[in-house]
Amino acid sequence: LKRHKISHVKERAYKCNFCDKSFKxxxxxxxxxxxxxxxxxxxCDMCEKKFxxxxxLKKHQQIKHSAERPFRCDxxxxxxxxxxxxxxxxMN
Known part of the structure; x- marks a missing residue:
């Protein structure tokens, strides 16, 4: 609901100090x-990677640290x- 309310705000009061973009x-x-x-x-609490x-981070943990591999090569x-x-x- 909070995110939805923000979508109706017209003014973009928060301006980036690095470029011309602004945000609601x-x-x-x-x-x-x-x-x-x-x-x-x-x-990541299982390795040194940062995101x-x-x-x-969630995708990294699923791919690198989970045993789940539902797609198997025939x-x-x-x-x-x-x-x-x-x-x-x-293909390789």
Whole structure:
């Protein structure tokens, strides 16, 4: 609901100090600013990798640290987390 209310705000009061972009919400500005500063606040607790966004951390943990591999090669039985990775494997 909070995000929906923000979508109706016309004024973009939060301006980036690095470029000409402006935002309706301070959190959006903070997220955008990371593109300029290279900050990565989301750390993997299983390895040393750091990520800008929680979604990227979650995907990393699923792919690198999970045993789940639902897409299996019918020739060698090697498993992959995504169907795209399996397709790349089959092309090579």
């Amino acid at each position: 919400c301070f959190a959006y500005l903070q997220s955008h600013t990371q593109n300029h500063t290279g900050e990565k606040h989301h750390n 800008k966004y929680p979604a990227l 020739l060698c039985e090697k498993g992959y987390f995504t169907e795209t990775d399996l397709k790349v494997h089959k």
